[in-house]
Amino acid sequence: MRTLAKKSFGVLCSLFLLLSGSVNAGELVINSDASDPAPKKAWAEVIAKFEEANPDITVKYNLYDHEAYKTTIRNWLVTSPPDVVFWYAGNRMKTFVDRGLFEDVSDIWSANNMAEDFSSAMPAMTANGKQYGVPYTYYQWGMYYRKDLFEKYDIAVPKTWDEFVAASKTLKDNGVTPFTIGTKYLWTAAGWFDYMNMRVNGLDFHIDLMDGKVPYTDPRVKAVFTKWDELVKPGYFLDNHASYSWQEAQPFLYNGEAAMYLMGNFLAANFTDEVRPKMGFFQFPVIDPSVPNAEDAPMDTIHIPAKAKNKEDARKFLAFVAQPEIQTMINESLLQIPTNNKAKPKDDEYLNAGVLMLSEAAGTAQFYDRDTDPSMAKEGMKGFQQYMVHPDRIDKILKKLEKTRQRTFKE
Template sequence: MEPERKLDNKDLTMKIVKHLAATAILGASLSTTAWAGELVINSDQADPAPKEAWAEIVKRFEAENPDITVKYNLYDKEAYKTTIRNWLVTSPPDVVFWYAGNRMKTFVDRGLLEDVSDIWADNNMAQDFKSAAPAMTVNGKQYGVPYTYYQWGVYYRKDIFEKYGIAEPKTWDELKAAAATLKKNEVAPFAIGTKYLWTAAGWFDYINLRTNGLDFHIDLMDGKVPYTDDRVKKTFANWAELVEPGYYLDNHASYSWQEAQPFLYNGEAAMYLIGNFIAPNFPAELDGKMASSNSQLSILLCQLQKMRQWIPFISQPKRRTKKMHVSS
């Protein structure tokens, strides 16, 4: 296990917010790359649409804050999930992109993220982000700011469904019946790539939520319920009703989520449970042929105080609109 490193968040908040010079000293004590006048941001937004959006936002921020130079470090998304656990301890940046809820809480519990409750209070974020606030909050304090929201759903090929007389499934039994019809006609019911396991975790979340409910799922994620619980076994039994008949793409462990997409586009698969970040990748020839039967919250997490100009800047409605427009 990595050694725990506790940062004194009270000192960070009280002593540094008013003085960029003081921030430089703290930055030097935590990271050899973070100095006065430089804002270091580590990001995993490497897909073309968000990459373009964030490049524009950084450019505008520097124009409005000429005393600060942004060092925007862009990582491959899958590598980022591993390396963040190292550089948050050894060479922490000022701002990191990460996920809300329990995945954020893991780093909060280790003292690796900054309490930004004052930013929330100063910028009316409790009202603007009312629905997202619980996912940002640990023990009554906020440790991140939401920058995007995306929903998950089952994307499906309407033309393939129509070809085989399949209506959009509304129930579990209807979903299984649709999958059986597709399988019989040599179409993989579900595209999936499990080279990186979060795509399978998405399926587990969906089925467990519908088997056992939200409160149970939260307790399971918090470690309050063991995975050996009979209710979790029921979730896997339900999931087996899709796995055992062979309703998933063959050799899916060989593919990332991106590498599994062509099977949906070329008609070898008919459905894909995934977030709507897939939508910009739909080829033009499928215009009007894709549908979804409809969540995940991503956040900016903060290490130091130089970000106290950056966070309110990117949280302005016009910045969020820019991000959404380009990404869409």
């Protein structure tokens, strides 16, 4: 009797474990930092559609604050990761790839013809010849400007550096600050450095610098600041910009005290009905005609942690998000550009300009603090802000950044 009872108990335990396993296998855990209203709404719709298309899968969707997410994701990936995480392309992704924390999803790319459909995004998703995630949105950077002020002072949209400097002088001479900027939180100065370096030295050099392969004391880096001097030293940037955040620098543009703002397209969402008709957009001007135009186009992505428990359903989710109709839906809400070139961006003048500009670009960078090591980015952005306030200290600043590069990348 005891033997029979033990066998029955063993069968029940096995049945329970089998049933438990099947329940867990149908749960897909996703951790996200898409907590702002527009992305929050967009992803709720995506998940509802995914569950409708996959009735055997239940999604557990965990939302986190942006800043908290940046810290906690490092703990999840090492200890008990979810099945899908939201993150960023470029060096931000590569940092986790190099530590073996992101799953190789090249199979998803191959099975879904993604090399063709995501041709412009593919380099930012590739490390060591393999793909490690799926991008879902990106946006252009460029120069947002007051059309009415340009018309008032008979300024044509500048396409070359000389025209850019001349336009700045005309504005300054007429009591208008050429460029508003707030460098309180540093990254806005990095946007200027990205564009200056890509226009002076080209994208390949820029990426080598981001990867720690070029000294900051290299004459080619110094040449970037020599050009930048032509805008900084005459006082063409907003006074006391180090005391303003990027948001706090906006009113100077909107009230006509400043004429231009180098910024990402998220700026356009803040234009009021009164301001919008006065605003325009143009590509950062050419400095060296022999250097092809590359652009900053930060890209947001999703990934499968290497230690995820439900990789099968995670792969289904990544493939689902890669579809053009899903990418169209997401970016309608975000007012940004889909990464699948078969998806349709919203009909918006700034998005239309961005799509055209990025489609013709020689390549894209992610942004300084996404493309280089976090330790290097922190010191680099401090240095750029310091230069903009004290341009005569550039040699000391570059020597300090070179020490940081050597320490960070350990040659």
